[in-house]
Amino acid sequence: MSNKIKHVAVIGTGVIGISWVTYFLSKGLEVTASDPAPDAEERLRKGITLNNPDISLELLHFEVDPVKAVKGVQFVQENGPERLEIKQELFAKLDAATDPSVLIVSSSSGIQASEFQMSAKHPERILLGHPFNPPHLIPLVEVCGGKATSEEAVLQTIEFYKSIGKKPIRLLKEKKGHVANRLQAALWQEAFYLVKEGVASIEDIDLAISQGPGLRWALLGPFLNLHLSGGNGGIKHVLEHLGPPMESWMKDLGTIEIDQNLIELISTELSNVLKGKDLQKIIDDRNKVLLDLMDMKSKAVELP
Ligand SMILES: NC(=O)c1ccc[n+]([C@@H]2O[C@H](COP(=O)([O-])OP(=O)(O)OC[C@H]3O[C@@H](n4cnc5c(N)ncnc54)[C@H](O)[C@@H]3O)[C@@H](O)[C@H]2O)c1
Structure with a gap:
């Protein structure tokens, strides 16, 4: 077809x-x-x-x-x-x-x-x-x-x-937000919560992803990444070993309302972060690196 x-x-x-x-x-x-x-x-x-x-x-x-x-x-x-x-x-x-x-x-x-x-x-x-x-x-x-x-x-x-x-x-069944946006929503929920709680600045939370797990997530998904964290024992070992603390972090994750206060808080802090920066240059750099990355990924045949 x-x-x-x-x-x-x-x-x-x-x-x-x-x-x-x-x-x-x-x-x-x-x-x-x-x-x-x-x-x-x-x-x-x-x-x-x-x-x-x-x-x-x-x-x-x-x-x-x-x-x-x-x-x-x-x-x-x-x-x-x-x-x-x-x-x-x-x-x-x-x-x-x-x-x-x-x-x-x-x-x-x-x-x-x-x-x-x-x-x-x-x-x-x-x-x-x-x-x-x-x-x-x-x-x-x-x-x-x-x-x-x-x-x-x-x-x-x-x-x-x-x-x-x-x-x-x-998708094997219909689900509100499908899959990828639900995964993003889970991350945003906690990112907003951490800002509201004053745990870290917006700039640092962005770095915590873009210079940390985000680099790996662009190459392998959450499951394969976790499997690689377990050495020879793979994901089974990680979950048996780190499962209990992971579960306690999951239970501690925040819930959040996207109300006017939160919107003001986040948008004001972000405009401070962007002061003196050229947003179009950020977009151009993002697109260029994205294309290079996808080109490299297409040549790395074992990456999904
Ligand atoms: N924007 C995103 O990030 C995004 C991502 C993935 C999927 N989508 C989905 O894509 C679809 C379009 O979103 P968008 O962001 O491009 O919206 P948009 O508002 O930019 O575009 C919608 C277009 O539909 C036209 N339109 C109005 N009435 C119409 C009609 N009766 N028949 C055909 N076209 C009509 C409008 O003139 C407009 O150009 C939505 O269903 C949205 O959920 C959006």
Whole structure:
């Protein structure tokens, strides 16, 4: 199936849609994009060139009407607003306008496929393909079927993403926030708590990740990293040996409310940290190192 996907539709071309279009074009796919905003096509063309100045726009088409945009495509990536009623209406339209063999995939961060596939006549090919921002740089896509999605559609979607160089993971059940954002939420919860409790400065908490475990986490995940901490005994030894203290830290983790006080505290301290620094340079450096890192990772065949 994946090698039969030559032409994709990208519905909704805001932040995420523009980035998907950039990525699909960079992989030589024909792309028809659609968005109802009056300046959408211009924004899209500028955005693609900003994302990747080397990209050719020859295989790009634009249609305001999503029904026209999906004509003749084999895959649809939906990135409309994060509102259930809009997704339900949009998926009913996309479903009616496409052959049942076409995969229709949503980028939604928080709405599950089960919630918007029921309005379709062919819900079995409707599912979630949640990217990480920006999808033209970050390989992860979380794939998850809804109650009515077929196994075949999930496998075909995973195969397609793999064939164009993405790193899809499969969610075996629907869960609010999917997987990666839940893991991030756990970390942010404790980071905010430590700031509120005055345990360390924002600058130092950022360093505690970026110069510490974050370096390893970009290479291996939490489980393989833990396995390597256990020497010959691996993860089993670590959990038997360090499990009890780890559990006591887990029980001591803070809970937090993101109220106005916390927002003020964090945003004021962060603007002090950034004083005299050029944020655009930080972004440029981050993107450059990220690309170098991913290039190195792709050559280190044993790294996942
Ligand atoms: N921003 C992120 O970090 C991020 C990351 C992963 C996934 N997502 C998901 O991607 C989707 C898009 O998010 P975004 O951040 O790009 O939002 P955005 O607001 O930047 O873009 C949404 C786009 O949808 C268009 N739109 C409005 N009504 C529409 C309709 N009826 N049909 C089609 N398009 C319509 C808007 O004109 C706009 O260009 C959401 O479901 C979101 O959860 C966002």
